[in-house]
Amino acid sequence: MSLTNEIIQQRLTEKFADQVGEFVISYDMLQFSAPKEINLKVLNFLYDDSQLAFTFLTDLTGVHYPDQKGQELAVVYHLHNLKDNIRLRFKVFTSVEQPDVYTATGLFSSANWMERETYDFFGIHFVGHPNLKRILNVDEMDYFPMRKEFPLEDQTRIDKDDEMFGRG
Amino acid sequence: MSRPVSYNLIQKPLEADISMAPLPDGHQGEGFFATSLDAVIGLARKNSIWPLPFATSCCGIEFMATMGSHYDLARFGSERVGFSPRQCDLLMVMGTIAKKMGPVVKQVYLQMAEPRWVIAVGACASSGGIFDTYSVLQGIDQVVPVDVYVPGCPPRPEAIIDGVLRIQDLVAKESLRRRNSDHYKALLESYGIQ
Numbered sequence: 001m002s003l004t005n006e007i008i009q010q011r012l013t014e015k016f017a018d019q020v021g022e023f024v025i026s027y028d029m030l031q032f033s034a035p036k037e038i039n040l041k042v043l044n045f046l047y048d049d050s051q052l053a054f055t056f057l058t059d060l061t062g063v064h065y066p067d068q069k070g071q072e073l074a075v076v077y078h079l080h081n082l083k084d085n086i087r088l089r090f091k092v093f094t095s096v097e098q099p100d101v102y103t104a105t106g107l108f109s110s111a112n113w114m115e116r117e118t119y120d121f122f123g124i125h126f127v128g129h130p131n132l133k134r135i136l137n138v139d140e141m142d143y144f145p146m147r148k149e150f151p152l153e154d155q156t157r158i159d160k161d162d163e164m165f166g167r168g
Numbered sequence: 169m170s171r172p173v174s175y176n177l178i179q180k181p182l183e184a185d186i187s188m189a190p191l192p193d194g195h196q197g198e199g200f201f202a203t204s205l206d207a208v209i210g211l212a213r214k215n216s217i218w219p220l221p222f223a224t225s226c227c228g229i230e231f232m233a234t235m236g237s238h239y240d241l242a243r244f245g246s247e248r249v250g251f252s253p254r255q256c257d258l259l260m261v262m263g264t265i266a267k268k269m270g271p272v273v274k275q276v277y278l279q280m281a282e283p284r285w286v287i288a289v290g291a292c293a294s295s296g297g298i299f300d301t302y303s304v305l306q307g308i309d310q311v312v313p314v315d316v317y318v319p320g321c322p323p324r325p326e327a328i329i330d331g332v333l334r335i336q337d338l339v340a341k342e343s344l345r346r347r348n349s350d351h352y353k354a355l356l357e358s359y360g361i362q
Contacts, residue, residue: 137303138267145302155301 003051003084005030011052015045022091027133031089039075040102041091046079046090047107054079054088057104060114064096064148072096073124077104094124096147103129121146189215195353210340213283215245216340217332220256222276224263227290227322231262239325244332254277255354259312260342262322264292264307277312279360282347285339288314291321307331 005025012020012032018085020042022033034042046054059078066072071093080087103126104111116135123144126132134141146155179257192211194203216309219241234241235249250256265273277286280356291297294317296306308314316340318331346352356362 136268141302143302 003081003086005086005088008052008086008088011049012042012045016042025049029087029089031091033091033093036075036092036094036101039077039090040104040107042090043077043079043104043107046088052081053083054081056080056082057108057110057114058087060104060111060118062118062124062146064122064146066148068093070095073099073122075118075124099124100127101125102127103132105129120144123147174325192235201287206342206344207340209344210342214336214339217244217246217258217285217335218248218250218256219246219258219260219332220250220276220280222259222261222263222273224265224269225292227262227293227320230325230353231260231289231328234328239329241329244329244336246332253277254281256280257284257339258332259284259286260289261286261293261308262289264297264299265308266303267305268303270305270308270311273281273308274311274359283339283342285315285335286312287316287318287335289318289328289331291319294319297321311359313359 004113005028008030009023009032016034016038019038020032022031024031029047043054046052056079057077058080059076061076063076064072065073065074073094074091074095075094077090079090093099097118099122101124103115105115105126105128113135115124115129116132118124119126119129119132120134120137121144133139137145189211191201192203192207194201194207196202220227221231223229228306233239235247241247246258253259257280259277259280265295279283286308288294292299292304293308294314296304298321305311314332318327318330320327323331353362
């Protein structure tokens with residue numbers, strides 16, 4: 001029997017009880033979240049379980065939700081089961097004051113650069129990462145550009161002529 | 169409102185099959201011609217500029233058209249595009265320069281021998297263009313001194329040729345002492361060079 005979203009959800013709730021939650025299926029893709037303290041346990045379970053076998057980390061990124069007090073920053077893991085060709089999305093949340101999340105580099109080597117990128121843009125500190133430094137931006141940058149804490153462009157500015165850029 | 173392209177305003181009729189560069193100002197008589205060394209060297213330099221293309225995006229594609237047979241930058245003595253900064257006279261920066269690329273542009277500029285000129289082709293190289301963002305250098309004049317800016321997004325090949333001709337004017341009229349002047353040294357000093 002091939003793997004379905006229902007089976008994944010059932011296996012996860014059996015293993016982690018009410019620690020995992022917020023199950024959503026959007027566009028046939030299962031999404032759930034867990035406390036950041038157990039992110040490695042969940043990833044390890046999804047990896048090692050012979051039925052689930054989510055052995056491929058396709059993406060790892062961050063999201064900033066400035067209105068969620070205490071849970072401003074999310075780390076999103078996209079996992080892929082190559083055998084049954086099924087994907088899922090796993091989120092952990094952390095506060096922006098202390099954005100510490102355990103690194104997944106022990107489990108997925110591909111997490112190395114993706115966690116560096118997430119650190120670079122969102123400032124999420126991956127505890128235990130072997131080389132956590134900026135990867136895309138200049139080393140001198142002293143802010144995290146993808147956080148939603150910067151003002152939008154002033155729409156009345158006139159120093160850049162819109163007509164010259166085809167957006168007049 | 170459209171902005172008409174207005175290059176080649178001064179029509180130059182074809183005088184002969186082979187166009188010759190005009191003589192610099194001077195005195196001539198039977199068997200001699202006297203002029204200043206500046207003018208002779210300027211004349212030689214301006215018609216043999218070796219460009220160094222530093223092309224990062226779409227303006228580079230326009231430059232490829234400029235070098236091609238249709239527009240043919242070679243007509244102006246610049247057919248020898250060099251890819252070694254040590255041998256080139258004119259750094260042509262074409263395209264968006266990310267902040268991370270800034271030190272590379274500066275390094276290439278430092279590797280060039282004096283006298284050297286810089287042309288910023290396109291809105292991005294000149295001012296950052298539409299990329300008014302944290303990762304893009306807002307004009308290469310933040311890292312190297314620029315002689316000529318070519319506007320456009322991207323500029324047409326005629327505009328790039330026009331920019332090279334403006335460079336040629338600068339090269340021809342430049343005093344041989346300019347690169348030793350205090351003013352020039354202060355300019356380089358302001359960019360942290362030397």
